[in-house]
Amino acid sequence: GDSVTQMEGPVTLSEEAFLTINCTYTATGYPSLFWYVQYPGEGLQLLLKATKADDKGSNKGFEATYRKETTSFHLEKGSVQVSDSAVYFCALSPNTGRRALTFGSGTRLQVQP
């Protein structure tokens, strides 16, 4: 079945550091890929998405590129802020059949001033 693997946290960075959170997936066909963010005490918010190979999703300075050859969708940001501290989830959705998301286990990011 489908699966998503993301790097374990917590990831601790200083403000303005470069961020990478790795995500790889296993799926049949051509899934859509997502990054969701969960701030403390809140539900999940869509951060960005890509629906086909080589697409780049971007939002709020975050980027991720759908790499079919490496089955990856790594999240990057050039300069993190304290307000980026949250848990980040990588997820996939098959484009046919059941449309439920398959999530990675989440990566907690802590940004220190």
Place this chain on the structure above:
Amino acid sequence: DVKVTQSSRYLVKRTGEKVFLECVQDMDHENMFWYRQDPGLGLRLIYFSYDVKMKEKGDIPEGYSVSREKKERFSLILESASTNQTSMYLCASSSAETQYFGPGTRLLVL
């Protein structure tokens, strides 16, 4: 903006109680989902529904049931709550591949 609301942010129940978690969305989405979130496990799908009165089991349906009598409302039912159902419960809705989540209900079963 899509809005998904859940009836409670926090609930405390006793073992054996029947528990209802309610979810309402205001965007006329066909699909609705219930997940539970546990540390280190990410989100796991309990049940989903793609139409009124239609439901399908997700990956961990045991101990749960659902009801969807109206398009905007999707209820999760714990028939007899157990301590291993202590968790964060998240509802989501979608019309295509992007899902929109509610704020979650943190349930503690004593």
